[in-house]
Amino acid sequence: MNNKAAGLIIGAHMSISDGYTAMVRDAISIGANAMQYFTRNPRGSGVRTFNEEDIKNALKLLSENGIPCSHIIAHAPYTMNPCSAKEDVRRFTIDIMREDIERLEYFPGTLYNFHPGSHTGQGAEVGIKQTAHCLASIMTAEQKTVVLIETMAGKGSEIGRSFEEIRDIIDAAEAENTSIKGKIGVCLDTCHINDAGYDVINDLDGILERFDLVIGLKRLRAVHLNDSKNPFGSHKDRHEIIGNGEIGIQAIERVINHPSLRSLPFCLETPNDLAGYAAEIALLRTLYKD
16 A cells, blocks of 8 residues: 555554554554554553664654654553542653653654543542643643543543533643643544534534534544444443444544544544454545545
8 A cells, every 4th residue: 555645544553562663564554554552551651661773663664654753643541640639640640641752752743642531529620620730741842742632431530521621621731831832632532522422423513613613623633533332422432343333334434534534643443453453444445535
């Protein structure tokens, strides 16, 4: 496949266990021209040793295949919670995110995606302020990495279940640290917003109009393309293979072709292996209207 000629920017969540170069090579092998990976152990805090030769080779491979770093999503681990009621957990999160962002400067323009956290009984207003403070504390005017807040399904005490909550996080972070204006974006997850009560199947135009009104489409930088195991408004967050879930292939086709979304990087987080991702990517390319 010639990635330089591909109109659809599509990839999948890849393993980093064998290094950055191997990850890029695997992504290219499945027809991807975008990719996502965990910055460290998703259920812990362990991080692989930085190998500058590996980074150099990965950057060369990306360049040769016409894949910019802005098509790469580095996903923060699930163990972080910037709005935990426990101060030590919030401090751990700040330390992890600051280190991640520093390391990502080796891949200028990479998108750093994170879950805004669970307020653990403190209330959404407190949680929003704490997550905003985390961002204001770790981000700098000089960084080349754009930090993305992911839209959430709203299970338990998650914040980020509505566009309004995400806007409030951004506004508070930029008010506290005015030097980071424009460096915070959003990653829209199709499964999450379906489960949160945004009708992806019947009202995609309305969803994006609302997003533009509340947050601004200029903030939307990437899409997690996932079907959902659960029905609209379930607040459960369980991803499904494209076309096998409650959202369905017709709605997903409208997502990848929507004028407000079609030029963004799409990333699959479906329950799949490399062969399954390759099949999904091939299918989505047939549905994309150049």
